[in-house]
Amino acid sequence: MTTETAPKLTRNEELKASVPTLAGTIAATLADESADHFSQEDYDFLKFHGVYQQDDRDLRKTQKTWIMMVRSRIPGGVMTAAQWRVFDDLASRYGNNTLRITTRQTIQFHGVLKRNLRAVIQGINDSLLSTLAACGDVNRNVVCSPTPAYTRAQAAVYEDCRRVALALAPRTPAYAAIWINGVQLNLEEPANKNFTDPLYGQTYLPRKFKTGFVVPPVNDVDIFTNDQGYIAIVENDELVGYNLAVGGGMGRSHGNAATYPRLADVIGFLPRERVLDAAKAVLTIHRDFGDRTDRRHARLKYVVAERGVDWTRAEFEKRAGFKLEPPRPFRFTSTSDLYGWHRAVDGTWFLTIFVETGRVKDVEGRRLKTALREVAEKFPVIEFRLTPNQNMILARVPEADKEPITALLASHGVRTENQTSALRAVSLACPALPTCGLALAESERMFPGLMDRIEKLCAEVGLDGQEIIIRSTGCPNGCARPYMAEIAFVGKAPGRYQIWVGGDVAGTRLNRVWKDMVKETDIEAELRPLLERYARERQNGERFGDWAVRAVWPELPAVPA
Numbered sequence: 001m002t003t004e005t006a007p008k009l010t011r012n013e014e015l016k017a018s019v020p021t022l023a024g025t026i027a028a029t030l031a032d033e034s035a036d037h038f039s040q041e042d043y044d045f046l047k048f049h050g051v052y053q054q055d056d057r058d059l060r061k062t063q064k065t066w067i068m069m070v071r072s073r074i075p076g077g078v079m080t081a082a083q084w085r086v087f088d089d090l091a092s093r094y095g096n097n098t099l100r101i102t103t104r105q106t107i108q109f110h111g112v113l114k115r116n117l118r119a120v121i122q123g124i125n126d127s128l129l130s131t132l133a134a135c136g137d138v139n140r141n142v143v144c145s146p147t148p149a150y151t152r153a154q155a156a157v158y159e160d161c162r163r164v165a166l167a168l169a170p171r172t173p174a175y176a177a178i179w180i181n182g183v184q185l186n187l188e189e190p191a192n193k194n195f196t197d198p199l200y201g202q203t204y205l206p207r208k209f210k211t212g213f214v215v216p217p218v219n220d221v222d223i224f225t226n227d228q229g230y231i232a233i234v235e236n237d238e239l240v241g242y243n244l245a246v247g248g249g250m251g252r253s254h255g256n257a258a259t260y261p262r263l264a265d266v267i268g269f270l271p272r273e274r275v276l277d278a279a280k281a282v283l284t285i286h287r288d289f290g291d292r293t294d295r296r297h298a299r300l301k302y303v304v305a306e307r308g309v310d311w312t313r314a315e316f317e318k319r320a321g322f323k324l325e326p327p328r329p330f331r332f333t334s335t336s337d338l339y340g341w342h343r344a345v346d347g348t349w350f351l352t353i354f355v356e357t358g359r360v361k362d363v364e365g366r367r368l369k370t371a372l373r374e375v376a377e378k379f380p381v382i383e384f385r386l387t388p389n390q391n392m393i394l395a396r397v398p399e400a401d402k403e404p405i406t407a408l409l410a411s412h413g414v415r416t417e418n419q420t421s422a423l424r425a426v427s428l429a430c431p432a433l434p435t436c437g438l439a440l441a442e443s444e445r446m447f448p449g450l451m452d453r454i455e456k457l458c459a460e461v462g463l464d465g466q467e468i469i470i471r472s473t474g475c476p477n478g479c480a481r482p483y484m485a486e487i488a489f490v491g492k493a494p495g496r497y498q499i500w501v502g503g504d505v506a507g508t509r510l511n512r513v514w515k516d517m518v519k520e521t522d523i524e525a526e527l528r529p530l531l532e533r534y535a536r537e538r539q540n541g542e543r544f545g546d547w548a549v550r551a552v553w554p555e556l557p558a559v560p561a
């Protein structure tokens with residue numbers, strides 16, 4: 001006779017249960033000036049506070065240089081000009097003098113030293129933004145379509161994004177204690193020892209959780225890659241409610257077929273008034289059914305995949321307390337941002353500025369960081385909106401400010417028209433080396449050079465000016481959502497990449513692996529015959545991704561590498 005034992009919970013579960021406030025010994029280590037980094041336990045707690053302890057991987061061979069990445073939480077990516085000024089100051093004083101716009105509409109600071117951590121987080125909080133729950137096993141930054149050009153309902157959708165972000169935020173007293181008041185919580189005090197978050201309980205979620213809002217026809221947040229996605233249904237310019245999509249995610253591991261990217265399923269329609277109930281219901285399904293014994297299998301997408309859509313809908317309805325209606329019709333036509341100046345539906349103007357790989361910095365001939373700083377100083381009423389395509393939108397610009405802003409940007413080499421090539425305009429790359437501890441290969445640093453070479457190749461094979469969505473990541477985790485791209489480079493080993501092909505223009509189809517272990521220097525040689533064939537064979541207006549599905553996918557081995 002065998003005795004069945006429950007599978008062992010992960011170390012992270014034990015850690016969360018041991019200190020449910022997530023305070024760890026962070027405050028004590030912050031106060032200890034002789035320490036330049038935190039313990040392994042605090043490393044895990046710090047994530048919930050928006051901090052990743054990293055070491056500079058360029059220097060790893062000679063010495064371990066501890067640096068911190070600080071990620072802010074900015075629902076919908078909307079910042080005031082005053083907040084941008086604060087962030088710009090913090091990046092200059094305490095970071096590596098760059099601001100990194102992320103694929104979830106936040107700002108990351110890289111290279112912050114431990115001794116400056118509190119100043120950065122205090123500065124962010126003083127500006128009325130936060131870093132709480134930017135990382136960790138909680139609901140992450142809520143994304144929302146940022147472009148104000150298509151419908152007045154965008155403002156209402158953004159309002160819902162903010163409400164949901166607030167409702168799903170953890171309530172731990174540790175955050176204010178450590179970062180605002182500078183005190184170590186007494187972990188023996190019953191209120192702290194037994195702290196129970198009203199939504200998350202004592203052990204939070206089995207894994208990260210992501211929420212998005214999108215306004216068709218532009219799928220600029222890649223809604224189907226979120227754990228829960230709200231697709232706005234707009235009738236006569238009024239937001240009536242949302243189609244709910246659940247169970248999306250990108251992360252996978254090389255050589256582990258049990259991990260895979262997955263598109264969320266649309267499970268029904270809900271009226272706008274129900275959005276908070278809905279968001280909590282989906283989150284608690286993840287909380288209660290996610291796999292706490294294996295972090296690689298812990299995302300909601302596996303619950304939905306394994307238990308099925310009907311089970312998920314029934315469980316949702318039980319928890320939310322209402323029945324979903326059948327999904328309403330919607331259509332996505334693109335995933336990209338609207339570059340340049342455009343008139344917003346409220347009559348003001350907005351300008352979308354291309355930011356290569358999301359990195360706001362000054363370089364010879366293009367001083368983007370300085371330019372944005374000056375815009376924030378001279379035009380304090382405008383909004384700075386970060387896009388999930390890693391770009392910047394200057395919004396709510398009065399007519400009279402349009403020309404002066406164009407002139408100011410031009411004086412720093414930042415163009416407002418013809419900003420970049422068709423290929424670059426729709427590209428994304430994750431940070432990878434030297435900051436990301438999980439990177440297997442370069443991404444952000446090698447990407448501009450690779451794009452130069454691919455642009456040249458496209459011109460040579462007759463595809464000059466053709467838009468192809470290209471994304472790159474330094475590992476299979478999928479931070480720049482590579483599995484949605486028409487062509488993706490996914491790091492596998494130093495200088496080597498998998499190439500994936502076949503995503504679509506609207507962000508509704510996953511791509512498939514085409515080549516494994518391609519050397520970065522061989523990428524053009526591999527792509528040349530493919531692009532030549534596409535140039536020859538494409539039918540009227542056929543995009544690369546659609547052609548790849550038709551012509552390349554049938555040639556792929558049944559089981560991906």
Ligand code: SRM
Nearest residue numbers: 102103104106249250251429430431435436437477478479
């Ligand atoms: Fe990510 C881990 C950067 C969006 C899936 N991600 C990381 C870490 C924190 C590495 C780590 O755990 O040590 C990276 C920090 C690198 C650095 O030095 O800055 C990192 N992720 C990023 C950012 C900055 C990429 C970017 O180019 O902008 C994005 C920050 C978003 C934000 O502001 O919150 C970012 N990450 C994403 C996305 C895209 C999205 O959410 O739209 C995904 C895919 C969607 C998903 O979650 O499935 C994503 N990141 C991951 C994963 C894989 C999760 C999984 O289910 O397996 C990891 C690894 C992990 O969690 O263990 C990861």
Ligand code: SF4
Nearest residue numbers: 430436439474475479
């Ligand atoms: Fe790091 Fe991988 Fe994410 Fe790139 S995709 S930032 S290498 S975890």
